[in-house]
Amino acid sequence: MNKKLHMVMLGATPPGRLTEQHDIFFGIADSLKDLVPEMKAFWPEAQIHIDAWREVTAVDGYSVEVTDKGESEESSNHLFFINLGGYIPGEFEEYHYKVLSVADSLAVASKVAKSTAFYEHFGFKGAESHIDDKYGIDVDDIYNVADILSAETKQRYSIRFTKIDGIPDDELHIGYVKIDKLLKS
Structure with a gap:
């Protein structure tokens, strides 16, 4: 099987908005x-483009493989996506950093996120780095x-970690x- 897990940062300026917005698609x-x-279909109301992408094949020292549903054994590990937000004094901006982590629990994935240089350096008193949308860790984030x-996709495939x-x-x-250029390639 040649199927790969893709992580894509989509960008668009939706109708009624003044600035470009982003979302992550898997x-x-x-x-x-x-x-x-x-x-x-994921973002139907927007004229989307791609700002960044990767084939997700390696995370935290694990290979990440796509298998047909039921082909691989259940694993205690999961792939977590974490969106960190942070600030720099004097800059009118919220910066973001995307983290992938292979872990057996949200608690372990949260610990990995909090150990990143971004989490430590993109914040100051009153504007701490956080896992969007809350200060601190929340399961929804x-x-x-x-x-x-x-x-x-969930019905057809599983993800295996080695x-x-x-x-x-x-x-x-x-x-x-x-997107149009991608379709022509």
């Missing part, structure tokens, strides 16, 4: 191009990726990509 397919219909996949020492980090693809 999907499983052979290629990014194959996910375009699902990405459009951390997502098990398996839970936020589309219903069809600990591998020295596994290289995923390649990050950063930069603006028009």
Whole structure:
């Protein structure tokens, strides 16, 4: 199977908004191009583009593999997506940092998030770094990726984790990509 888990930062300026907004989409397919219909369904009211993406194949020293549903044994580990928010004094901006973590619980994933340099350095008294949308840790702010996949994807696929020492980090693809250009590739 060549299916891969993809993490995509979608961008758009929805009708009635003044600034570009972003959201994170997770999907499983052979290629990014194959996910375009699902990405459009995920954010139907916007003219979306891609600002960053990656094939999720390695996280926290684990290989991340897509399998057919029921093909792999149940694992105690899960893939968590965490969106950290933080501030810099004197800057009219909230900065964000996205974290993926393989862990057996929300508590462990939260600990990983709090150990990032972003969490330690993007905050100051009265404007502490936080896991969006609250100061501190809240279950609603951390997502098990398996839970936020589309219903069809959840029915068809599972995610398997294998600990591998020295596994290289995923390649990050950063930069603006028009959806129409992706469809023509």
